[in-house]
Amino acid sequence: MEILGPEEMLTPEQEQALQQARALARLLDDQFQIAGFGVGLDGIIGLIPGVGDAFTTAMGAYHVSLANKLGMGWGTRMQMIGNLGLDFVIGLVPLLGDFLDFGFKSHRRNMRLIEKKLEKRGIRI
Template sequence: MDQPQRPVPLQAQLPLGKDPLSIRRRVEAMEQVLERSFVIPGINRAVGLDAIMGLVPVLGDILAAAMGGYIVWEARNLGLPKWKLARMAGNVLFDSAVGAVPLAGDFFDFFFRSNTRNLRIIKAHLDKHHPSSRIIEG
């Protein structure tokens, strides 16, 4: 007889530590939620909450910007240089500003992935300064 499986605790799914590996996993999870949560059938294009929330005028754009800001905040906790943080903040602000334009902004959100760009900046920093946090992707 099969035993019911216990749900995996949130801490095991998403590390809550302040070490570089835990931060890397949280940022990767946030980027996936914001940019690649769902696949649109027919065109096989991945989209996330950033593009979906952008469909809700004003409030959706504010929430998407706040969630993108979380990634910048985590980068600050990692000690990224100010110029990299400014570049990341610029990505979020540019995405938010253009994304706020009705219809054209929604189309733009479909292609410009500020959170993916910011994740690349964080990964490059971690790979150089904290190589033990590097994850081999298969």
């Protein structure tokens, strides 16, 4: 994928990657409804000590990679990495961390960062 400049349109490949990123964020953060709350695989798999949080953090790296391919700046990518890192650390705390992990939706946050940057450039999404 090519880096996007201001006022450019997404290519079909970039649009597909953006849709995949949205679907991944939804799957990881709020695919299922439990008692009115959105719950995703991040919170569920995160119940497996260590391994679960590492797995979902690795999956979340897709959003950082996409941001890089779309030409998003270092600051945006570092913010995204910070969201993933915080999510990972929260998930490491037994029980309380698992509960908090359901509320801190790092993948949705990172998807919003991508969308805001594209909108700021005047790119229709």
